[in-house]
Amino acid sequence: MTFSSLTEFLSKARAALANGPIAIILMEDSIEVDSTLRHHLDAGFRQVVAIGVPDIVLAPDIAPRVTRVHHDALSDTILDDAVNGVIAAAPGQWVHYAYNAEYLFFPFCETRTVGEMLAFSTEERRDSLLTYVVDLYAGDLTAHANAVSMEDAHLDRSGYYALARKDKNNAFAERQLDFYGGLRWRFEEHVPPPRRRIDRVSLFRARSGLRLRTDHTFNLPEYNTYACPWHNSLTAALCSFRTAKALRRNPGSAPHIKTFKWHNSAPFQWHSQQLLDLGLMEPGQWF
Template structure:
């Protein structure tokens, strides 16, 4: 299905998803669009919505399985302008997820368990949102891959991740909220604006009336922004992403300063949840 605007999709009662989980892929350029869509379909999302420029082509096998919406990601508020109307339009209580192209969701035991099974357990723990860490991926050979994207040569950082207390307007630490840092945004922070250095994103959440996504990837409901409930650790997931590496290499202000992203703590990405669990980049909580 294809729609020439988000408004058209929202007004089409037959096309708008009635049951989740729903994945929304925000397409910024033409890099790895099809692999991103297929990855999330295989993860178990009932519906995948591709918000993408009209001039981009989709492979024929995705025409009937992806809901395509013509959309431009050029404005600073493009993410909120796409996600917030969908939050309002989808039935309350629908699990929703969003990411960008060349980003791939991994959750604990995703090789044998679907995202729907994970979210069913998360719901039983009375959680309405899930913290995800954006883990930077990058090619180990920028001469062969000038945009830093290569699925078969992907690497990640094994260490260098940390968290700081998230403060409110009065300078007090917010309960069960942390700002997480690491990866390329930490190693090349001189090229990354301060407001964009965090790697945490509340990418999985339940829709409800009045809920709003904010520019910093947090929500208007502060409980959605917590990493765990009050009683024990909860599940978290990881979004393995070429987005930062791509931006650093395509940005004229940083590309000539970077000959390689590899360092002594780089490791080949194994495309398996076990590696991410072993590195502490996601948490299984009480789910075994």
């Protein structure tokens, strides 16, 4: 199903959004669009909404399985327009949002579906799941100038840290932290301070009055927490080439980066166990 605009989609797609979980994929360019959509379909999302300009062509085996929405995913208001629009249109449904060349991994995702994970989270009375954005990058930038390669993907195995988050009254926010690391930490001189965090609550349950803000946090504080009050909660990872792409595309940073590899780089194994072993996601009480 294809919609000619985001407005048309939000006005007519309530029936399509009645069955979740829902994945919103914002297609900023055509890089690895097909692999991104295929990954989320295979994860078990019942609805995958692909938002991007009409020039982006989807593979024949994928196009019939997704809802296509023609809209500029590079718009400054994309989070407000698309994600908050879906929140309003699909109350009660679990929603995930990501960009192309970003791949959701959660504990045991090789043998369990995203629906099973979200059912467990619902039983734990959690309405949101923290996801860490784990930067991926090609090991050989000569062979892969845009820093994207599924076969030569690498990640940082260390260098991640968290700082206490303060609220608008300058008090420490309960069970909220600002997380840092990856390429945004190593090349921070090329990344504006508001964009250096790697925490993103990209899995959440839509409800009336909920709003996603431009810094990837929500207007309801409990949605921004990393755990419930009584024990550690499950978290996930969003393995993403997006920062590497931007650093290679940006004329201010590209000339200064000959490689992203360093002594703490490791080949990405495309398996949840590697992320669990590195402490980049947490199974909580889910075994």
